[in-house]
Amino acid sequence: MKKMFLFVLVLPLISTVYVSCSNESTTTEMSVGEDDESADMENDETDSERASSDTVQLVANADIIKNNGEGEQLWNDDVFLTAKKINGATGKVVFESRFRDDGFGVAGGRWQQIDYYYEYQGEVVKASEQLIVNFRIPVTDVQVQVGQMDPGEGRQAKEGTTCDDNDTNRADESGQWKAYNAAGEMVASGILLDEYSVEGKLPDSMGSYRFQLDAKNVSKIVLEATQWGGEERGCPTYRSSYASQALNDSGNTENNSEFNLMALSYRAQ
Ligand SMILES: [Ca+2]
Numbered sequence: 001m002k003k004m005f006l007f008v009l010v011l012p013l014i015s016t017v018y019v020s021c022s023n024e025s026t027t028t029e030m031s032v033g034e035d036d037e038s039a040d041m042e043n044d045e046t047d048s049e050r051a052s053s054d055t056v057q058l059v060a061n062a063d064i065i066k067n068n069g070e071g072e073q074l075w076n077d078d079v080f081l082t083a084k085k086i087n088g089a090t091g092k093v094v095f096e097s098r099f100r101d102d103g104f105g106v107a108g109g110r111w112q113q114i115d116y117y118y119e120y121q122g123e124v125v126k127a128s129e130q131l132i133v134n135f136r137i138p139v140t141d142v143q144v145q146v147g148q149m150d151p152g153e154g155r156q157a158k159e160g161t162t163c164d165d166n167d168t169n170r171a172d173e174s175g176q177w178k179a180y181n182a183a184g185e186m187v188a189s190g191i192l193l194d195e196y197s198v199e200g201k202l203p204d205s206m207g208s209y210r211f212q213l214d215a216k217n218v219s220k221i222v223l224e225a226t227q228w229g230g231e232e233r234g235c236p237t238y239r240s241s242y243a244s245q246a247l248n249d250s251g252n253t254e255n256n257s258e259f260n261l262m263a264l265s266y267r268a269q
């Protein structure tokens with residue numbers, strides 16, 4: 001009876017010690033050559049907790065805009081913004097606070113957002129202004145939060161019809177991202193539309209969405225707006241009030257997708 005009692009008492013002790021050793025050796029192995037701080041045996045943080053602690057988060061604000069938005073706009077020491085106009089010419093970065101969702105955009109066009117145009121200054125261009133996020137160090141785990149990407153604002157020709165048939169459905173504003181490495185090669189791209197967002201439209205926003213960009217070795221991200229709904233079937237609409245917009249240099253009253261950049265997060269690679 002006494003022997004049995006000892007066995008029951010000792011077995012759990014042995015297994016506890018074994019598990020404990022096993023955990024410690026795993027922790028030590030993972031931390032070798034990676035991060036001296038994580039060698040701390042009392043540090044029990046998980047991989048995901050460690051990742052989030054290294055994540056840099058930036059929120060758009062007017063204070064970073066210098067030199068009237070011309071040239072590189074430093075968001076922090078490692079990240080700066082530049083802009084291009086529809087025709088590819090150098091543009092100015094602006095901070096838009098006119099509507100509900102505030103964020104960075106490009107000067108000109110309808111708004112201080114990243115504007116897409118089917119037609120611009122008398123030519124069919126099917127092009128967007130570009131807001132470009134430049135990283136001085138390669139990064140990964142990039143997430144962007146856009147604003148004013150308004151749901152249901154646009155029109156899209158029904159399947160099998162064209163815009164000339166005037167038979168349209170509602171479509172969301174939309175955009176796309178392209179990621180480039182330090183050599184200037186595109187490493188990934190994606191669509192900015194509700195269904196590709198992290199959790200859909202954020203509460204209390206006009207049209208704010210977060211997108212996780214599946215890309216590594218990122219040195220540059222180009223953000224562009226696209227035709228309503230992200231497809232050729234999108235049909236531009238027109239608003240006469242746009243003619244009196246002082247900043248509108250499009251030469252027309254076209255309305256189409258546009259959005260701004262509210263926030264950014266990333267991890268150094
Ligand atoms: Ca604009």
Ligand SMILES: [Ca+2]
Pocket residue numbers: 147148149150173257258259
């Ligand atoms: Ca919008």
